[in-house]
Amino acid sequence: DIQMAQSPSSLSASVGDRVTITCRASQDIKNYVAWFQQKPGKAPKSLIYAAISLQSGVPSQFSASGFGTDFTLTISSLQPEDSATYYCQQYHSYPHTFGQGTKLEIK
Amino acid sequence: QLQLQESGPGLVKPSETLSLTCTVSDDSMSSPTYFWGWIRQPPGEGLQWIGTISYSGTTSYNLSLKSRVTISKDMSKNQFSLKLSSVTAADTGAYYCARRGKGYVWGQGTLVTVS
Numbered sequence: 001d002i003q004m005a006q007s008p009s010s011l012s013a014s015v016g017d018r019v020t021i022t023c024r025a026s027q028d029i030k031n032y033v034a035w036f037q038q039k040p041g042k043a044p045k046s047l048i049y050a051a052i053s054l055q056s057g058v059p060s061q062f063s064a065s066g067f068g069t070d071f072t073l074t075i076s077s078l079q080p081e082d083s084a085t086y087y088c089q090q091y092h093s094y095p096h097t098f099g100q101g102t103k104l105e106i107k
Numbered sequence: 108q109l110q111l112q113e114s115g116p117g118l119v120k121p122s123e124t125l126s127l128t129c130t131v132s133d134d135s136m137s138s139p140t141y142f143w144g145w146i147r148q149p150p151g152e153g154l155q156w157i158g159t160i161s162y163s164g165t166t167s168y169n170l171s172l173k174s175r176v177t178i179s180k181d182m183s184k185n186q187f188s189l190k191l192s193s194v195t196a197a198d199t200g201a202y203y204c205a206r207r208g209k210g211y212v213w214g215q216g217t218l219v220t221v222s
Contacts, residue, residue, distance in 0.1 A: 001170075034210065034211060036154075036211070038154075042215075042216075043203055043213045043214065043215050043216045044146075044154065044203070044211075044213055045213070046210045046211040046212070046213065048210075049209055049210035049211070050209070053209070053210070055210040055211075056210075087153065087154055089154070089156075091207065094159075094167040094168075095156050095167075095168075095169045095170065096144075096156040096159070097156065098153060098154040098155070098156065099153075100153050101153045101154075
């Protein structure tokens with residue numbers, strides 16, 4: 001199975017801060033990466049697909065980059081509603097594995 | 108706007124079979140563009156991919172569950188289904204259906220307790 005090492009596991013930041021979350025794949029997965037946001041008690045929400053493409057309706061403060069094994073999700077100016085857990089997922093090879101999640105807290 | 112809705116029992120006895128259905132609100136199951144899948148999340152834990160079915164009916168499963176999992180679809184009803192046999196308490200959690208195309212669309216999820 002392809003492992004997705006996501007970091008950090010948690011972080012705390014202030015409104016207006018720039019925040020970056022990373023995922024490292026255990027092998028080359030091209031651009032087959034998605035990013036999700038999940039708030040407590042809710043279903044995940046799709047943010048990014050194909051490593052860099054913003055899902056329709058997602059605010060432009062979210063962006064992503066990467067290809068091959070290293071991927072990042074960036075929130076350019078943190079808002080209170082961005083408090084959530086964020087997951088990466090690879091869909092290059094079955095099983096489609098997820099990172100372990102990053103819990104983002106707003107100070 | 109596309110919606111996916113999970114349905115099925117919220118309580119399943121140990122050793123029995125968990126059965127869930129996902130109903131798709133549009134006709135996108137008739138398109139070869141999309142894949143249809145199930146993901147679960149144990150309480151307080153992360154996301155676990157269960158498996159996927161394609162337009163052609165090809166299935167792929169998480170090997171850790173493979174001997175117990177069956178995903179099927181009924182395009183005439185705009186539905187796809189999950190069956191997980193011989194369940195234990197470790198199968199308790201939220202179960203989500205999702206469509207993968209250009210990005211994902213998720214159902215709201217359903218909580219299943221094995222007890």
